[in-house]
Amino acid sequence: MTDLSPRSFRYAEEAGVGTIRLDRPDVLNALTFEVYAELRDFLAALNARDSVRAVVLAGEGRAFCSGGDVKEIIGELVALHRARDAEALLAFTRMTCDVVRNLRRLRKPVVAAVNGVACGAGAVIALASDFRIAAPEARFAFLFPKVGLSGADMGACWLLPRVVGLARATELLLLGDFVPAEEAHRIGLVHRIVPRERLEAEAGALARRLADGPAEALAATKEMLDLEAILPFEEALEAEARRQADLMLHPDFLEAYEAGVAKRPARFRR
Secondary structure, eight states: EEEEEEEEEEEEEEEEEEEEEEEOOOGGGGGGGHHHHHHHHHHHHHHTTTTOOOOEEETTTTEEEEEEOOIIIIIIHHHHTTTTOHHHHHHHHHHHHHHHHHHHHHHSEEEEEEEEETTTHHHHHEEEHEEEOOOOOEEOOOOGGGGGGOOOOTTTTHHHHHHHHHHHHHHHHHOOEEHHHHHHHHTTTTTTOOOGHHHHHHHHHHHHHTTTTTTTHHHHHHHHHGGGGGGHHHHHHHHHHHHHHHHHHSHHHHHHHHHHHHHOOOOOOO
């Protein structure tokens, strides 16, 4: 990937960690068609960036992401509704799903630093991340029913039951209510809560820890978590056996052994 200067959000790299920062704080980092499209393509391209071994998702200002921009997206979708342009509407929903698809396919751990409101698409983007660290001010809402749409949006009906269980996911997706950080932590939607002033430092520290780990093994773990969700148990066991045997041929396996024998930190392949 050669273009590391996205137009619709900010991006920076340091010590193996790439940070994607939504940067429309005046509208709570609401998404536009441009942001969706560029984020979709950027996440896909990031897989080829070998120097990046972990990713942080963050929002500028007092919000993580408030979902689709009312003026720039919702207004256009209403116009397409009135024109009965089903094809254009489907193209849009597929594009939003592609953002989550590329986020889940990213072979690098992703840490969402949720500093404030994360609702609609913003909540699903946080949900699709591998870790969610939240400030006490954070609030989550899968508010699609509030605007007359299904809670099944951008993969939410697949992802959320796996994170919080079917009963709680049903409640969140049917009612669309806001969930404060403490409740989100209690039900497993958030991994940890830290003071807002330490949020990005904590997210960065976790991302650096992951970046220092065995990249291929972590990528395989992400891959298998998604794959095994749709496999019968016996097939899952066979898939794990094959993937683990492959990893035993990887240099990181030998490095971990030699580091353990020498009682030194492992220096995994970069």
